[in-house]
Amino acid sequence: MPRTGRAGPGGEAGKVELPYNRPGMNVLGLSAFFHESACCLLRDGRLVAAAEEERFSRVKHDPRLPVSAFRWCLKRGGIGLVDLDAVAFYESPVAKVSRQFWAGTAADLLDPERPERAIREGLGWEGPILTFPHHLSHAASAFFFSGFPAAAVLTVDGVGEWDTTAYGQAGGTGIDLFESVAFPHSLGLLYSTITSYLGFAVNDGEYKVMGLAPYGEPRYLKEMRRLVASGPDGQFRLDLRYFDFVRGRKMYSEALVDLLGQPPRSRESEITRFHQDVARSLQTVLEEILIEKTRWLHERTGLPDLCMAGGVALNCVANGRILREGSFRRLFVQPAAGDSGGCLGAAALAHVHLTDERPGEALQHVYLGPCSTADEVSRLLGAAELPALDFRYREAEMLEVVVDRLEARKVVAWFHGPLELGPRALGGRSLLGDPRDPEMRDRLNRLVKKREAFRPFAPSVLGEHAAAHFDLGHPSPFMLETCRVLSPLDLPAVTHVDGSARPQTVDAAVAPRFAALLEAFHRRTGCPILVNTSFNVRGEPIVASPVDALLCFASTGIDTLALEDFVIDRDRLPADWADLLPAWRQRLRSGFARNTGEWSAISEDLYTFV
C-alpha cells in the first residue's frame, strides 16, 4: 500500500536524519455530520483507540468533523499522520444526498463532496479515503468485533443513505447484506416520531420513551399497528399519513394526533398515564416486529449467532426479548451501536479491503478513550490546592474508603482508566451508589442527573454473582439488554417498575479496579452490585478528563469524587466554588451554543475569548 504522505529527512543539529516508516496497517475510521461524530484507529486490524468528538468538544451529540478525536486517536496509537494508510468514512455521501434530494432538501444544502472535502481540508488527510455504505458500516462494526466466526447481521436505525434496516450474514472477511428496508419505512424514525410526540428530543429522548414504557399498559397497540405494518420476509411499512418527517418540519402529522386522540405533549410538561401507555404500546410493537424479523433472519441464514448495530440496537429491552424469545443462541450488540460506532465498521471494512484479512477481535471492553495518569491528576489537585486523600500505590485502602462512602449512601463519582466509547458509562466515568437505598434514585436525580424521575438507573454486578441476582445466563458487559431482577436483596435503585434491570456484568480481568471495588462493597455489605450511571449532568456529554470531572463534581451535588488514586469529599471543596463553578460552566455552555449556532452573537466570543 503506497503511503501518500512522505516521511521526511531529519538529522543532527541542523542536519536531516534518515527517513523512517513504521510497519503495519493503520486505518482510521470516521463517522460524522449527522450526530455524534467519532473516530477510531485500527492498527494491524486491532482496535487501539476510539472516541466521540463530544467528549473533547463538550458539545453533546457533536456532529462536526471530529478533529480532536482524530488527533487523539493518532496520539493514542503512537503514530503520526504520515503513518496512516487510509481514512475510512462510514457512509456513502452520494447515496445519502440522493435520498435527501428525493426528500426535498434544499439543493443548496446538498453537498455530496462535503465529507471528502472536510477530511482533506479539515484533517489535512492526503491519502486514500474509502467510503462504505452506512448499514454495511454498522454491520461490520458489529460482526468484526463480535468474535463470532460467522453470524447473522441485523442493522436498524433511523436512516442511512436510503436504507433503514438491513439483514445479512457474515463470515470470515465477508458481509452479505441480502435484504433491506428502504426509507421512509423506518423503525428508528417510527420510534423517534413517537418520542417527539411524547415531548422528548429526537435522537436524544428515545431512551426516555423506553424507560417510560414499563409504567404504562399497551392500550394503543391497535393504533401503533396502524402506524407500522409488518410485511413479508424482512419488510415492514409505515403508513405515511401519520408521519411528516419526509418533507415536513416535524416528525408526526396531524393524522397521528387525531389517531391517538390527544395533543402532543409539550417539553417538560407533566407525564400522564396516556403518555406512559403510548410509550408502552410503541415499545411492544417495536419488540414484536424485531422478534419476528430476527426469527425470519435466523431461518434465512441458519446461523446460531446474531450481531446487531444501528441506533435501534441500543433498545436494550428489545434486545433482551430478542435473546430470550427469538431464535438465536447468542447476540452481540456493538456497544456504540448508534452512528458514532459506524466508524468502527468503516475502519474494519477498509482493513479488509486493504489486506484481505479479518480485522478486529472479540470486543472485551470499550475503554478506548483518553486516560490520565495519577501524576497528572496529582498535579491538577495540587494546583487547585484541594485536600484530596492520596492513595497512590494503596489501591486496597482507597477502595475501602470509597466503600465507606457508598455504604453511607453517598453518591460517588468514579473516574478511572480510559474513557468508554458509546453511550454507557461502564466503570470508567461512572456515578455509583448503593442499589439497596430506596432514596438513591431520587438522590442521584436531585444532586446530579436532573433527569426525569421515571427513568431507571442501571446496576453493575460482579460477573460471578450476576446469576444470583439477575435472570441472565451470560455476561452482559455493555449494559445492552434488560432482564428480570431475581435478587434476594431489595434493589429499589436499579429495579425498574416492571421488575427488570439493565445490568453490566463486570469481569476482573477486563476492569480490575472496578471489579475490586464491587468485591470490596460485597465483602462489606453482602451486595455485589452498585448503581452505575454516567458521570455527567443533563445536557452534557460524559466527562472525559480530570478537569471535566472536577468541574462536574464541584458544580453538582455529588458527595465524593474518586479520581484515579485520589478521593475528594464534597465538604473539602473550597467554599467559593459553589458560586464560581456554575457561573463558569454557564459561560462555557453559552460559548458552545454560540459557536455551534448563532452567527450573529459572535461578539460574545470576541470578549470571552480574552
Place this chain on the structure above:
Amino acid sequence: MTRPPEPISVWEPREVDGERVFVRPDPLPLGDHFAAVKELRPKKAELPLRVAFFGESVAAGYLYAPHLTPARVLESQLRAAGGETHFEVIDLARTNETLASLAETVRTSLQINPDVLAIFVGNNWNLLETPEVSPYAPSVTARREVAAALRAEGISGPIRLAAERLHERAQATLEQIAFIARTVQIPVVLVLPEVNLADWETRQPPVWLPGDGAARWHGLYKVANHALERRDLAAAREAADSMLELDGGACASTWRILARIQGELGNPEEARRAALAEVDAAGYATLAFLGAPQATTAAREIQGDAARRHGFAAVDLRAVFREHTGEILPGRRMFLDYCHLTTEGIHVAMAAVAAEVLNLSGMLETDVDWQSLLRRLPVPVLSPEAEATARLGAAIHSAHRLLTVGRKGPILEHWLDAALEASPGVEAAMLDVAEARCIPAPAVLTAALRRNFASPYRLLLQHGIRWDFLDADLLEAVQAVLERRGTPARVWIARLLLQHHAMGEEGTDLAEPPYLWEPLERFFPEVMRFEDLAERATVRSPWPATSFCLICNGEKDVRIEPTLRLPTVNGSRSGRVAIEINGVEIGGMDATDLWSRGTLRIGRGHLHPGLNRLTLHWPAPREEGGAALQAAIRRLEQGLAADLHPIFGEVFSLIAHTA
C-alpha cells in the same frame, strides 16, 4: 390600551409593593456585561433630571467596572456642577452592544422616563454589524454575494459592501432613536469616539495580490521592520511605499509601518493620518483575522451626520482629547488599549458630556464649556488597588488582543509597570495570573484564582481568565517586569511550567493549542471554530513565521519531530523551512505541498530552563496571486468558505521529546 411592561436590557419588569420596578439578575461571580445596578424605577418627580446613558464597553467602563464607570463619573460631575440633587444617570451601557439592541434599549428605557439620552457608540460598528459580508459567513447566499463583490471590484468590493450595509444599519438605528426622542421630546447627546492611535497596532496580512505580490509584500514588510529597528527610516519608507503600492491601501499593517516611520521622522500629523488609515483598513470585511473594536472614520461620520440632521448634541472626543492632552496621536494616557479609556480618559470624556447635558438642561444661568467645567470637577475617586487591577487587565487584554507590527513586549511591560506604580501589592495578582496560565486547567479551578478573588485585585472574566493558551507573551512580560524589581519571577515561572508541562515519554505536541505562542495569528474563524466551517486539525499560518512554546529544563538536548507541509492553491510547492529557537536558527527541513516529517536535535546550549520560543520560518508562496484569488472566488460561488489570504505553512504536529 397600555402596553405591558417590557424588559429594559437585562432588567426585567417586576411589581414590588404595587410599584413597577425593573430588576436585573445578580451579576455572575465572574462578572458580566451590564451595570451593577440592581433596580431601575420609573421617575416620579421633576428632579433629579434623569440621563439615560447608553453605549458599548467603553461606555460601560471596561476593565474598571464595577469600581468606576463613565455613568457614575458623569453623575458625580453633573451633581458637582449642577447640584447634588438635580441629576441622576441611569447606566444602560453594556459590553458588546450592537445597533439592534441599542435601539431596543433606548426604546424600552422610556418606561423609566429619561430626560436626556446620552449615547456613546461606534467602536463596535464592525464585524458585529455586518458578519454576513465575509467569505466565512455560514450562508451560501452570503458567500455568493461576497464572490460577486470580489469578482467585480477585487477586495474593495466586500469592503464597500460592508461599509454600505453598516451605513444603512447605523443610519436606520439613529433614525429610530431620533424618532423616539422626538416623540417624547427629549434631547440626545451623541459621543463620537476617539481611539488609541499611538499604541494600538493592527497586524494583518494582505489578501492574495496579483502576480507574486503577496510574497513581495511580505518580503518588504520584513525589510521595513528591520529598517525601523535600526532606525534606517529611508529604507523603511521605501519599503512601505512599495507595500502600499502593492496592497492599494487595503492592508492595515502597511499604514501602521508608515505611521511609525512618520512618528520617528517627527511628523505627527502624517503619522496620525496613517494611523487613521490603519484603523479604517482593518480587515473586518474579510473576517479572516481578529481586529480590535475601534471607531472608523465612517462610524464617526455617520454619527456626525445624524447629529446634524436630527439636532443631536455631539461631543467629539477626538477634538476634546486633542485639546486636553495636546497629543496629535492619542495613546496610553487616555486609553488602556484600542479604545477603552483610562481614568483620566473617562474623566475628560464625561466632563465634555456633562457640559452638553448641563447646557441642555437649562439649569445653569449661562452655558458652560467642558474645559472650564473640567477644571472645577473633582477627579474620580478610585482605590489604588482598582486602578492597578485595571492596568494589569490592560496588560492581559493587550497580550491577548494586540498583534503588533513592532514589538509587543514593551506595551505589556508598560501596563504591568503602571499597575505596580498604582499599587505595588498587585504583584501578587501578577504572580497569580502567571500561575493560573501555567496550569493546564481552567483558572477557575486553581488556587491562584481563589487567592486572587480573595484579594483587592480581583480579576474578572474580562481580564482574561481563560485557560487554553499558555499566554507566552504575558508570562515573559511578567517575569521581565518583576525581575527588574527584584522578584525572582523567571525561576519561579520556569519551575511552574516544568511542573505542568514537562515532556513525557510520548513527548509534547507543540501544535496543540496551549503551545501556540500567538494563538490569534491564525485565521480567526479557525480559532473560534465557527459554525459551518471545516474544523481544522492543523495549524495553518497566514504569516511567514509561526512560533510555538517549547518548555524544557535546559539541561538536555531536545528532539523535535515536525509534520508539516506547504499548502498551495494550484500545482506544487517546495522549499526549506528554517527552524529557529530563541531567535537563533538551528536548522531546517525541506518541505513540499505534501506532508513531510523530519526530526531535528536542538542542543541544550540553545535552550533556557522554562519557556523557549520555537519558530518555523516558511518559504513564501510563489503562486500567481490573481489566479489564487480567482480560485477563492470560485469556491465562494459554489457556496463554500474560502481563504482570501496566502497560507505560508501548515503544521499537523510538532512533537518535542527530551533527547
